[in-house]
Every structure is written in structure tokens, then in C-alpha cells.
Amino acid sequence: MRAEPEQPDGRLEHLLRRWGAEEAATEAQPGPLPIAAARRPVPQRVKWGPFVLRWLPLAASLVLLAGAAGMFLAAKYGPPDRGRARAARPSEKRETRRLRAELTRATGELKASRTALAEAEQLIAKQSKLFKGNEQLRADLELARIEFRERDADLRKEIRGLNEHLTAAKAQLDAEIEKRVAPLKKTIADKETELEKAVASLKQSEKQLGDLTKDLAAARQEQKKLRERLDSEAARLRRMHETASAGRLRAETRLSAMQAQQHVLRGMLQRRYLAAGAPGAAGVRARQLAARKNHLLRRCAELRRRAHSKSARKLLDTLEVVLTRLDLLDANKSSEADAFTASVKRVGLIPRIDEVLLAGDEGPAALAWLLETQLVLMGM
Amino acid sequence: MSADAPDLIARCLSGDDAAFTALYAEHAGRVKAYFLRQGFTGPDADDLTQQVFVRVFKSLHTFDPSRGTFSQWLGAIARNVARKHFRRRTQPQSFDPELAEEMFAATENPTGRAELREEIDALSQCIEALPAELARVIHLRYVQARTTRGIAALLGMPEATVRLRLKEAAGLLQGCLKAKGIFE
Numbered sequence: 001m002r003a004e005p006e007q008p009d010g011r012l013e014h015l016l017r018r019w020g021a022e023e024a025a026t027e028a029q030p031g032p033l034p035i036a037a038a039r040r041p042v043p044q045r046v047k048w049g050p051f052v053l054r055w056l057p058l059a060a061s062l063v064l065l066a067g068a069a070g071m072f073l074a075a076k077y078g079p080p081d082r083g084r085a086r087a088a089r090p091s092e093k094r095e096t097r098r099l100r101a102e103l104t105r106a107t108g109e110l111k112a113s114r115t116a117l118a119e120a121e122q123l124i125a126k127q128s129k130l131f132k133g134n135e136q137l138r139a140d141l142e143l144a145r146i147e148f149r150e151r152d153a154d155l156r157k158e159i160r161g162l163n164e165h166l167t168a169a170k171a172q173l174d175a176e177i178e179k180r181v182a183p184l185k186k187t188i189a190d191k192e193t194e195l196e197k198a199v200a201s202l203k204q205s206e207k208q209l210g211d212l213t214k215d216l217a218a219a220r221q222e223q224k225k226l227r228e229r230l231d232s233e234a235a236r237l238r239r240m241h242e243t244a245s246a247g248r249l250r251a252e253t254r255l256s257a258m259q260a261q262q263h264v265l266r267g268m269l270q271r272r273y274l275a276a277g278a279p280g281a282a283g284v285r286a287r288q289l290a291a292r293k294n295h296l297l298r299r300c301a302e303l304r305r306r307a308h309s310k311s312a313r314k315l316l317d318t319l320e321v322v323l324t325r326l327d328l329l330d331a332n333k334s335s336e337a338d339a340f341t342a343s344v345k346r347v348g349l350i351p352r353i354d355e356v357l358l359a360g361d362e363g364p365a366a367l368a369w370l371l372e373t374q375l376v377l378m379g380m
Numbered sequence: 381m382s383a384d385a386p387d388l389i390a391r392c393l394s395g396d397d398a399a400f401t402a403l404y405a406e407h408a409g410r411v412k413a414y415f416l417r418q419g420f421t422g423p424d425a426d427d428l429t430q431q432v433f434v435r436v437f438k439s440l441h442t443f444d445p446s447r448g449t450f451s452q453w454l455g456a457i458a459r460n461v462a463r464k465h466f467r468r469r470t471q472p473q474s475f476d477p478e479l480a481e482e483m484f485a486a487t488e489n490p491t492g493r494a495e496l497r498e499e500i501d502a503l504s505q506c507i508e509a510l511p512a513e514l515a516r517v518i519h520l521r522y523v524q525a526r527t528t529r530g531i532a533a534l535l536g537m538p539e540a541t542v543r544l545r546l547k548e549a550a551g552l553l554q555g556c557l558k559a560k561g562i563f564e
Contacts, residue, residue, distance in 0.1 A: 024413035033433075145477075
């Protein structure tokens with residue numbers, strides 16, 4: 001087992017690879033066992049090739065050379081009788097020539113063997129060179145493998161660094177995004193709350209508008225009814241007005257008639273009053289004498305004290321002054337009489353006396369005194 | 381590698397057919413998985429597995445336990461066979477020389493084996509608890525040893541999405557393994 005990686009990621013990667021290998025081995029369904037003939041172990045054999053190639057020609061040459069040399073020496077340095085016999089026998093000479101020929105051939109073969117040996121050595125040298133080249137290739141391959149692994153380790157380290165940098169950058173980016181998004185989220189939440197409130201307010205407004213519309217319709221209906229009632233009332237009032245106008249006209253006519261009648265009656269009553277108070281007199285003199293005879297001034301002071309209303313007291317004060325002036329003037333002087341008449345008209349005493357009489361607030365004595373005074377002053 | 385591998389090898393060398401069968405049954409799945417993860421098709425992986433075991437059986441006498449475990453030796457043979465055939469193919473993906481180390485890594489220490497087994501079991505449970513789409517990406521990446529591009533092409537999604545899902549799955553697995561006390 002390889003050494004445990006120190007980094008958690010590396011350890012997990014290693015564990016995952018081991019797990020994957022185990023799972024793959026478990027999942028794989030191998031084929032049948034190879035047939036018996038194919039799987040029999042081959043016994044180890046000695047490799048004779050280079051050894052035989054190198055030493056066999058030399059050994060053969062040496063054997064031949066040794067044989068030839070032995071025969072040659074035996075022939076040359078053998079016993080004398082044998083030499084003589086050889087000289088004496090042509091067959092021995094032939095044998096000697098044959099042996100010499102053998103020697104010559106063996107020498108030639110030796111040379112050929114040496115040549116073959118040289119070629120074999122060249123071949124071996126070439127093979128050795130190839131072996132060395134192969135070793136060199138193996139060494140180069142191993143070196144390349146080491147370099148590859150070192151480069152691979154560097155790349156893995158660099159990738160780890162990049163991954164860490166990437167993770168840190170991602171974390172920073174996430175934090176930055178979170179930092180920027182947080183206010184936006186709050187703003188969005190606030191806006192949503194405001195929107196909900198606005199929607200609720202809008203619903204309330206719609207409800208109110210609905211209610212107002214209903215109220216308006218009811219009001220229009222009510223207005224229509226009121227207008228109808230108003231029209232009806234106006235018609236009724238117009239009719240009443242017309243009736244009242246007709247009544248007023250009739251009343252005015254009757255009033256005019258009554259006033260004319262009253263005027264006539266007052267004239268008659270004045271004449272009788274003046275005739276009773278000042279028989280034979282006329283004009284201002286008759287009025288002066290009637291006032292004196294009926295003691296209007298004396299009665300005025302007493303009535304004034306018993307007057308109920310302020311307007312009555314004020315009128316009594318004025319009439320006291322007028323009656324006093326009437327009593328004091330010289331009736332024979334027309335200028336004084338004319339001045340007196342003008343002042344009475346100017347003051348407008350007759351209508352004021354009518355107002356107090358119509359009010360009816362005073363006692364019977366005061367009303368009678370006012371009527372008498374009016375009869376004295378009327379017609380001037 | 382199992383503890384009785386030397387005995388199995390010795391029996392194989394003595395011509396015991398049952399030993400051959402046992403050795404094949406123990407390692408053939410891993411060898412085929414190795415070829416599948418290198419991108420070979422199922423039939424090709426079966427053929428190459430056969431080739432590997434023919435080589436293994438023929439040269440079993442050359443195995444030297446002092447130079448490494450049987451798994452590592454088997455992995456070297458499988459890697460050579462894969463490399464030889466890989467050069468003849470025109471596959472878009474590149475040959476992964478580390479895949480053999482990963483597949484045939486040996487843990488001699490029994491305690492280490494037990495710890496590794498425990499970690500792998502915990503990881504397996506965590507992967508089962510992942511959402512389906514994340515578990516699928518993890519399976520394609522680590523069981524089928526597919527590249528990000530290969531996964532993206534298979535699932536019909538951008539490579540960036542595949543990388544994001546792998547990262548998301550790694551985060552969840554980290555948390556799960558921490559919860560199980562595997563990671564600190």
C-alpha cells in the first residue's frame with residue numbers, strides 16, 4: 001500500500017481509488033480458466049546460444065589441431081625401425097603425405113575457425129552494444145518516468161494550490177455577494193411590507209369607495225325623493241301662497257274698508273269730543289279748550305307713573321310736552337298755531353299713539369287718555 | 381494478496397490443477413477489472429486476462445517472492461500486456477501507468493489490511509448514502525476509471541457539471557467519513 005497522503009482531499013482520493021479498484025474487481029466477471037495445455041509451466045532452460053556460438057568453433061579447431069599435431073609428431077619422432085620401415089614402405093610415405101595434407105587442412109580450418117571466432121566476437125560485441133543501448137534506454141526511460149512523476153507531483157501541487165485559491169476566492173466572493181445582497185434583501189423586505197400595507201390600504205380604500213358609492217347612490221335616491229317632496233311642497237306652498245295672496249288681497253280690501261270706516265268713525269268721534277269740550281270753537285282753539293276741560297295734562301302726570309312699558313312712558317313724556325305747548329300757545333296768533341301744527345306732524349304722534357293702543361299693554365285709564373289725546377291732536 | 385499465495389504457487393508449480401483454479405479465481409477478476417478500467421471492452425478484457433494468466437502460468441517458476449508480492453508481479457505482467465495492446469489501439473484516452481499500482485497494490489501488514497478494509501467499508505456505506513446522481517458520477521469516475529470528459533459524454537452533461545458533482549460528492553463523503561471517525 002502506498003503512503004497515506006497528508007491532505008484530507010488526497011486521502012479521500014486515495015481511498016476512493018482503492019474502493020474503486022476493489023469494486024471493479026468485485027464487479028468484473030472473468031472468463032474461463034485457460035486450458036491446461038496453455039498453462040503448464042515451462043521448465044527453465046540454459047541459454048546455450050551465445051556460449052556455443054562463441055566457443056564451439058574454437059573447440060573443434062583445437063581438437064583437429066591437436067589430432068593433426070599428434071599424428072605429425074608420432075610420424076616424425078617415432079622409433080627408427082618404424083622410420084626405416086616407413087621409408088622402406090611406400091604406404092607409410094602415402095600416410096605421411098596424407099597426414100601432412102590433414103595438417104594443412106586442419107591449419108586452414110583453424111584459420112577459418114579463427115575467422116569465425118572473430119566474426120562471432122564482432123557479433124557478440126554488437127550484441128553487447130545493443131544490450132548497453134537497451135540498458136541506456138531503460139535508464140533513460142526510468143529517468144523520464146521519474147521526471148514525469150516529479151512533474152506530475154508539481155502539477156498536482158499546483159492544482160491543489162489553485163483549488164485552494166479558487167476555494168478562498170469563492171468564499172470571498174460569496175461573502176461579498178452576501179454583504180451586498182443583505183441590504184438589498186432588507187430593502188426588498190421593507191418594500192414588500194410597504195407594498196402589503198399599500199395593498200391593504202388600497203383594499204380598505206376600495207371598501208370605503210364601495211361604501212361611499214352605496215351611500216352616494218342612497219343619497220341620490222334620497223335626493224330624488226327630497227326633490228320630489230320639495231317639488232310637491234313647493235307646489236303646495238305655491239298653492240298656499242296663491243291662496244294667501246288671494247286672502248291678503250281680500251284682507252287688504254277689507255282692511256282698507258275698515259280703515260276708511262275707522263277714519264270716518266274717528267272723525268265723528270273727534271267732532272263730538274271737541275264739540276263736547278269746546279262748544280262753538282274750532283281749530284287749535286277747540287283742541288286747546290277740550291284738552292283743558294278734560295284735564296289731559298293733570299291725568300298725564302298720574303298715568304305716567306303707572307305706565308307699564310318704556311315706550312308708553314316715553315310717548316307720555318312727549319305728549320305731555322305737546323299738550324303743555326298746546327295749553328300755553330296763543331290760539332289767536334295763526335303763526336303759533338301753524339308752528340304747533342307743523343311740529344305735531346313732524347313728530348308723527350298719531351301713528352305712535354296707535355301702536356301703544358294696539359299693543360294693549362296699558363290699563364284702561366291710560367288707553368282712554370291716549371285715545372282722547374289722539375282725538376285732540378288728530379287732523380292737524 | 382492472500383496469505384496462502386506461496387503455497388498456491390508451489391502447488392501450481394507441482395502441476396496441481398485445483399491450485400491453478402484457485403489462483404485464477406482469486407486474481408482473474410482484478411486483472412479483468414484492470415483492463416476494463418484501462419478502457420478495453422469486455423471481450424477484449426477477457427482475452428487479455430487469458431493472455432496474462434497464460435503468461436503467469438508459463439513463467440510462474442520465475443516468480444521470486446523476495447523481489448515483491450505476487451500481486452505486484454501479476455500487476456507488472458498485466459501492465460505489460462495492456463501497454464503492448466494499448467499501442468495497437470486508437471483510443472482517445474491515454475494509457476494510465478499508475479492504474480496497475482492502484483489495482484495490484486499489496487498490503488503485507490495484516491493490521492494495515494484490516495484498517496484499509498474498514499475504511500473501504502465505511503466509504504462504501506457513505507457512497508450508498510449519497511444522492512443517486514452523485515453516487516453515479518463517483519462510480520463512473522472511480523470504479524470504471526472514466527475521465528471527466530468521458531463521464532460528461534456518457535451522461536450528456538457539461539464537463540464543468542461533472543466536476544461540480546464530483547466536488548460536491550467529495551464534500552459529502554468527507555463529512556460522512558468524519559462522522560464515522562475515519563477522518564479527523
